[in-house]
Amino acid sequence: MVELSMTQAQAPADRQTGKIVLRWVLYIVLVLFALFYLLPLFVMLTTSLKSLEEIRTGDLIALPREVTFAAWRTAWSEACTGIQCEGVRPFFWNSVLIALPAVAISTLLGAMNGYVVAQWSFRGANLFFSLMLFGCFIPFQVVLLPMARVLGLMGMAGTIPGLIFVHVIYGLGFTTLFFRNYYVSIPSELTKAAKVDGAGFFRIFWSIFLPLSLPIIVVTVIWQFTQIWNDFLFGVSFSQAGTQPVTVALNNIVNSTTGIKAYNVDMAAAIIAGLPTLLVYVIAGKYFVRGLTAGSVKG
Amino acid sequence: EPTAEVLHYWTSGGEAKSVAVLQKEFADKGGSWTDMPVAGGGGDAAMTALRARVLSGNAPTAVQLKGPAIQEWYEEGVLADITDVAEANNWEAVLPASIAGHMKCEGTWCAAPVNVHRVDWIWANAEVLSANGIEMPTTWDAFNAAAEKLQEAGIIPLAHGGQAWQDATIFEAVALGILGPEGYRKAFVELDKETLTSDAMIAVFDQMRIMRGFVDSNFSGRDWNLATSMVMNGEAAFQIMGDWAKGEFMAAGKVPGEDFLCASTPGEGFLYNVDSFAMFDVDGEDKKAGQQLLAELVVGQNFQKVFNLNKGSIPARTDVTLDEFDSCAHLSSEDMKASSEGGSLLPSYAHGMALRGAQAGAITDVVTAHFNSDMSSTDAVQMLADGIANSM
Amino acid sequence: MVGAGQIRDNQMIKWLEENTPKLVLAPSFIAVLIFVYGFIAWTAWVSLTRSRLLPKYEIEGFIQYERLFASPRWETAFGNLFVFGILFIVIAMVLGLALAILLDQNIRTEGAIRTIYLYPMALSMIVTGTAWKWILNPGLGLEAMVRGWGFEDFTFDWLVDPDRAIYTIVLAAIWQSSGFVMALFLAGLRSVDGEIIKAAQVDGIPTWRVYTAIIIPAMAPIFLSAFIVLSHLAVKSFDLVIALTGGGPGYATDLPATYMYAMAFSRGDIGQAASSAMIMMLVVFSIVVPYLYSELRSKDG
Amino acid sequence: MAPILEINNLYKSYGSIEILKDINVSIEQGDFLVLVGPSGCGKSTLLNCIAGLEPISGGEVHIGGRDMTNVSPKDRDIAMVFQSYALYPTMTVAKNITFGMKVRGVDQATQEKKLAYVAQQLQIEQLLNRKPGHLSGGQRQRVAMGRALVRDPKLFLFDEPLSNLDAKLRVEMRTEIKSLHQRLGASMVYVTHDQIEAMTLATKIVVMKGGIIQQIGTPAEIYNHPANLFVADFMGSPAMNLIPAKARSDSAGTRIEIARKSGGPMVLTDRKNLSLPEDVIIGVRPENIADANAQSGSDSQEADCVIDIVEPAGADTYAVMELGGKHVTARLHAETTASPGVMQRLAFDLGKVSYFAPDTGLRLN
Amino acid sequence: MAPILEINNLYKSYGSIEILKDINVSIEQGDFLVLVGPSGCGKSTLLNCIAGLEPISGGEVHIGGRDMTNVSPKDRDIAMVFQSYALYPTMTVAKNITFGMKVRGVDQATQEKKLAYVAQQLQIEQLLNRKPGHLSGGQRQRVAMGRALVRDPKLFLFDEPLSNLDAKLRVEMRTEIKSLHQRLGASMVYVTHDQIEAMTLATKIVVMKGGIIQQIGTPAEIYNHPANLFVADFMGSPAMNLIPAKARSDSAGTRIEIARKSGGPMVLTDRKNLSLPEDVIIGVRPENIADANAQSGSDSQEADCVIDIVEPAGADTYAVMELGGKHVTARLHAETTASPGVMQRLAFDLGKVSYFAPDTGLRLN
């Protein structure tokens, strides 16, 4: 573990103060960046706590004169997303049904792919990997129409499995990328030892590699969950009434061109829609652990 | 049992309530309505979804479609024929001819109109105008003069949001005023090359350049409703925007005629933006029945009234009583009748009524590029011609 | 005596075992072939047609590419891709790495700070763009605020300046994704063997050199991940532009992705969209492939 | 019965570097083969090839009579201790050890019994719930051993399994391995740098150098009859003294003349019937040069030498002198009277010397 | 002059487990301190604490007279060879070795000279452009050594630096380290399991057990006068025989009676003036039990024993018998006549025995 400073104590005073100063500078830098990142959230939060009246007349990025949670209530359960005026709440479940399986499947597949490419490489594995990577760049706008066709042919048009399928396909490149690039630095001796122990391909993956992958699983889950949860284009194109994800609802609240704009509700809805993702960040963040490979090999 | 899955992009509170009326009527007649709302980008997102749905063989039963897009979809062979309903309900008689024209595809009826938005409105803060002794302008020169006066008084003459479609909204109002209804039709409906490159068109861009001077420096990217707020707050005097802006004024408790003024933009003519429903070819008797019922209800008297009261627009039917409507709506309705007779009832290009997407887009590109740079008017006209040619 | 069937079974099992890695890759491989490369081929085909609202399949030649390169808007969008892409990738990479390193110094509140750095990803740009728009708007946001503190000459009007607006997109893009890059690097840092770092410390290597000479090189594969993710975001930035500037002022902040979307869906000009997509992919190809080549080759050696 | 392990003409290259060249080894059921050779000579690589962990460039590997050349490691029925341990970092010690059994479907009770037994042998009972990262080097090595010892494979492969253990524990472990070998009749291939280990454990020693096998034989053969200078020099610690000499045969035997730093050459007479070329290198182990009064061999010949260095080492004292232009070490008694710079009478045991050709390095007697 | 390294009352815990307890060590400039102890006793932990790589739970570490307790490793001016090597995986061997110098701003020419020298010493010249991943275990270990040897620090810390080298190379490296120590007067702390290494290199040996120092002394002190049973048992290989006995003092000296498997007890008489309790444990090293005819010590006493096992080991033959209920090993001459089950006359060197109290384990003489 690298530390800029060791534990504090009395000895050479100037050195110690130097370290304490350094530590302070470090914290100040971190906090300044935190402020930078928080600024828009601050604007959104304050706006969501204002009444529409105040927004129309007041300074947009000022603190609310009077705090009201009405917008939050509206966003959650009253805002209109069409003729239905039940807020974003009903759409949450769709998003969950799409995101959870899609994240799980794409992460697992990506982990296996990465594992093969990094640890069971064969002729052509790198080519496969390159093809996969390049696939990350295909613009979703162009896949929309042929994909719609394919989904139609497969009878999955407008269904949640259809959406899961799409998200898995276009998430694979990234999940494979993350895992492969993590697994290449894991000593190959581990695979060797497990082979000698009689473990097969899947056993080694499951018992040895998955437990070693916590940080990268976190990163992958964060990425995939965010991408899928926040996806709008696929969500709007491959859903139908009843399967629309929360982003479509959010969009419907926020994005009507000719309706009255209720910024406070918009902001509240956006924050609400982002909460599950935030939750994932907080929970997953715990597994950013260090030293998983410690003690495995010497060299 | 008639069923309908309706793809539309009316999702804001007022709009949603309006559509809910339709749903209720539909349900009262025994229909079951599945709502498929997709807002965003003035219907772009809905159109994206529509395309995917159509390609996947899972088209919605009814779709909010407007303008030439109806004909485009028809050409793809995916629209249903609702001539039966139209004839049974005598749409021909109750709809203005030019609006009816949008609803027909090669002679058959293929869509049902919901409302008429007027686009060429100019909104003003009554107090600011009277304080500065200014009347609602009726010519662009008058507008320019008023604006200069306001500018001297430290008031922003024109509240504007610098988004391409808002630029286009001003542009078409200016173009209608300067080119006149006939010139507008030639230029933006028929894409007549001569008109597009005429001196009058240069004058239109000149006026745009002048308008640019009346806009505050922070207009870029601003939402239209924030511009409306500026008018409401007295920060700015005028805004050129469709009649949905009225909703913002009303929502803030402002009274038309007292707190704010509405007038058509200088010049003759009426630019409309008509929302309509097109029916897609679907399998299943229930769905077909749903389409018929829906079409009938959409153009029905009651829905047309209730919906437009909510939405700020006016009914597409000319025979709906307007007692409950406000003064601006009355003005709009009268102007519509007049211009319908005078042949100056024209489709808004900025809102996708006049041209197909590619061409309308090409024009908007030039308009917004010109408005946001120091491009000369002649260059702009040249680019306009090139852009349209390139878009074909 | 073993039956012929059993031998066949055994051979089957052996074959299965030997080819498990390939079999595992097979579904992904097929999916990628169809849903990426098949669709790219489809796009290439469509880009040679006059498809409008819906795809058509009669080849018309390179007309769409001619149209594309005649379009001043595409020119802007294409140019912006490079300005935006390079700035965004470089800054986000450096910032992400720096934050990861800072956060790796045994920070007591690491969890909270990490979540703060990450959260921008969680919020949909549809709305966040509005907040940014206000913050960056000279009349409403930072400029007004700083002027309010008495610094009357402070100007920060990039958002409304056609020449500078693209940088505000860069700013917002960095705001949105640098946290993720940080997370990626953090995961990388955490996987570096602690013993090696100890060895370096004993070797008398100053902390910054430990990072630059030992840890960062050991994370080379993670850089590839970060690079691909950032390039992907750069190339596909769509929401961001739409939400923040809508491509404006004028179309000064248009990117190929927004151009393509506009063509495909607003304007019903699918052929045009396809041709722009092909050009975009060509660009990506010419940048990513050499990097990939060097990266993968060094791993084999 | 077919040999348990048979390696025929095995070649192995990494890229263009040839690491193993034409390896031929065969061991019977119950054999204990020890691989020795200088660091980097290819011992670990050979084990890897036997285990099937590295693809080989040529040749064949048969295990238990079956051609295993293309069989995957997990089907070769081997257990291996890696030089670098290769512990599973996320598993506890107990799991590390039982993993192989679990994979093979050994029942829980047996697993626990074997684990308990092995943990006790390895003195790691109190560490069973730790992760490898929290162990000392020697403890890790013992876990690595444990992982192999709980198995019951056709063939054990050990790659320097005791290098990080203290002497006491190493002796115990050596005994344990030996008893495992004898009790189960297990077959083993064992890499070690410890000569005592090699000598006490092996039934057969393979000496390698630069990827080539130098000699295969029993410990005694290797120690007493090294096939060439390399083996002679390599085996035994301190190393065999290799002294250039002139040989002259006559009826009484062979006179061996060795140059001294000062004075005339030292002359020893080997009474065996040898036909040596004139230039030879005579190899004599330090323990075969002793204090004249202590040497009890029958073929002893005494001579006087000036001692340069005296190095006491517990039970013995090493004396270094210069003969034939080389430093020559003698192992004297701990109470020897030898002291630096002083002439000492030493006894050379000619029954135990080897003669080598200086040019080819090959053994001559 | 202040000691180069002084450790006062050092404690170290991992969580609730106390690993090091009240360590006090001090070494002078030029001392060569060897740490020995069973695997897991805390040797590496102690080195880590000296290097500042692990926070300590209590006590102080002074290096070169300065309190370094809270100074970061990079400022302690030490060089260390890790038991697990810890090579920089992305750097070539050459870079691994020169990196520390480069960072210190040593000029290019010096770097190259030192690299060349060290590479030659370590016999890794042809590996300089390889990455660590492509090296054998012993080669890696040599690179790890190289990284330390090019430095010129106040203090060297070596953690089993030669464990994976072959005997020949190990002897060479040992010599190299010794000459480094003598040439530069460098101060070293050295962990090894190799007793010969400990004996030949150390100026001072620290024997540890379970995190507690058992004895500090010169090699001879440790070997000949172990402070307690543990040290006696631990140092020397094969280990010292520790035989329960009865002591009876009278005018002639002390009669030591040792039980035999059959027949009456064996009686030895120590003529030194000792005051021993009745129950003692007598410690005698194998080399101090010899063939009666070969033993030349002055305090020798002869006795007959039945040999159980005979184990030839090159230069010597070990004979194991049962005395006092323990297996007792004697180191006999390679040509001994001893054979299993046969009575043999052996000579015990009583001048070299140690006596311990069975209860406390402490030395009595």
Ligand SMILES: Nc1ncnc2c1ncn2[C@@H]1O[C@H](COP(=O)(O)OP(=O)(O)OP(=O)(O)O)[C@@H](O)[C@H]1O
């Ligand atoms: N990170 C850790 N957490 C808990 N216990 C540890 C940790 N590291 C080492 N230990 C324990 O501390 C004790 C001392 O370990 P250390 O590595 O110092 O032993 P050592 O004397 O070097 O042994 P060896 O000769 O086997 O290398 C061991 O019992 C070990 O299990």
Ligand SMILES: Nc1ncnc2c1ncn2[C@@H]1O[C@H](COP(=O)(O)OP(=O)(O)OP(=O)(O)O)[C@@H](O)[C@H]1O
């Ligand atoms: N992956 C590799 N690529 C290239 N060369 C390698 C690779 N692995 C090992 N070598 C080389 O092959 C030779 C044999 O290595 P091997 O590990 O078999 O040696 P060893 O006999 O086990 O040595 P040691 O006793 O040091 O462990 C060494 O010279 C080494 O440098």
Ligand SMILES: [Mg+2]
């Ligand atoms: Mg090896």
Ligand SMILES: [Mg+2]
């Ligand atoms: Mg250790």
